[in-house]
Amino acid sequence: xxxxxxxxxxxxxxxxxxxxxxxxxxxxxxxxxxxxxxxxxxxxxxxxxxxxxxxxxxxxxxxxxxxxxxxxxxxxxxxxxxxxxxxxxxxxxxxxxxxxxxxxxxxxxxxxxxxxxxxxxxxxxxxxxxxxxxxxxxxxxxxxxxxxxxxxxxxxx
Amino acid sequence: xxxxxxxxxxxxxxxxxxxxxxxxxxxxxxxxxxxxxxxxxxxxxxxxxxxxxxxxxxxxxxxxxxxxxxxxxxxxxxxxxxxxxxxxxxxxxxxxxxxxxxxxxxxxxxxxxxxxxxxxxxxxxxxxxxxxxxxxxxxxxxxxxxxxxxxxxxxxx
Numbered sequence: 001x002x003x004x005x006x007x008x009x010x011x012x013x014x015x016x017x018x019x020x021x022x023x024x025x026x027x028x029x030x031x032x033x034x035x036x037x038x039x040x041x042x043x044x045x046x047x048x049x050x051x052x053x054x055x056x057x058x059x060x061x062x063x064x065x066x067x068x069x070x071x072x073x074x075x076x077x078x079x080x081x082x083x084x085x086x087x088x089x090x091x092x093x094x095x096x097x098x099x100x101x102x103x104x105x106x107x108x109x110x111x112x113x114x115x116x117x118x119x120x121x122x123x124x125x126x127x128x129x130x131x132x133x134x135x136x137x138x139x140x141x142x143x144x145x146x147x148x149x150x151x152x153x154x155x156x157x
Numbered sequence: 158x159x160x161x162x163x164x165x166x167x168x169x170x171x172x173x174x175x176x177x178x179x180x181x182x183x184x185x186x187x188x189x190x191x192x193x194x195x196x197x198x199x200x201x202x203x204x205x206x207x208x209x210x211x212x213x214x215x216x217x218x219x220x221x222x223x224x225x226x227x228x229x230x231x232x233x234x235x236x237x238x239x240x241x242x243x244x245x246x247x248x249x250x251x252x253x254x255x256x257x258x259x260x261x262x263x264x265x266x267x268x269x270x271x272x273x274x275x276x277x278x279x280x281x282x283x284x285x286x287x288x289x290x291x292x293x294x295x296x297x298x299x300x301x302x303x304x305x306x307x308x309x310x311x312x313x314x
Contacts, residue, residue: 094261096253104251106265111304112311113268147268151311154269 007049026074050126114144164206183231207283271301
């Protein structure tokens with residue numbers, strides 16, 4: 001990926017959203033080798049943004065590398081963590097990927113599956129813009145909270 | 158494992174149970190190298206039985222080999238398949254293991270988690286007797302069916 005040009009501009013208002021704050025926390029939590037030491041927040045989030053130009057540079061078929069897998073895990077950790085904060089019940093993320101980059105991501109609250117996403121071509125995982133990242137994630141969280149409200153007994157069991 | 162002495166006797170009545178029939182089907186489905194070709198049904202099921210003597214021979218700490226992991230996947234495939242047959246709704250097994258042999262096995266029906274089992278020391282996975290294998294599995298299936306009955310709407314969603 002071209003590291004010279006960032007896809008996130010300085011002072012992008014979405015950088016101060018709840019979701020990005022949580023995402024930064026989760027990415028740092030899985031950064032066991034301190035790769036992010038000294039990086040700006042924009043630079044840490046930047047690889048999640050897959051603009052059309054960046055996507056074109058990635059082959060259609062490919063295996064996901066460890067960093068991409070760690071990013072996807074961080075992403076569902078962030079989703080689960082925000083669901084947990086907002087509903088007060090424990091939310092558990094569960095990401096299952098094959099070596100070929102296919103799989104499924106779940107978030108469970110009690111016996112209820114509140115997020116269920118099929119993953120494909122994980123080596124090309126990302127969001128077209130920072131705004132899309134925030135909006136899609138918030139939508140998933142809101143949908144999860146609605147499900148919890150609807151099936152409270154299952155979520156609490 | 159000592160292959161000379163089998164833990165299952167010939168004509169063991171549990172060999173003709175529904176669970177063993179399904180388990181054989183699932184084990185064969187994952188037997189991509191035709192290892193089981195020419196084996197008796199008892200011989201195929203036998204490694205699932207971990208008698209006290211056999212357990213003593215396995216080190217306490219160890220990594221699970223591919224065969225053990227395939228067996229565990231077959232096991233939850235069998236559980237899911239029988240749940241599906243009995244309730245008429247699709248049941249999806251989901252086994253997540255680390256290389257160190259810890260993990261979790263789930264079976265989902267719709268948005269409902271009907272089996273949720275924490276796995277530990279997977280290299281020592283097995284059942285003390287064939288009877289225990291059948292009874293524990295049937296108990297899990299019955300519990301799953303009760304949950305589906307209780308939270309039908311979630312299971313159907």
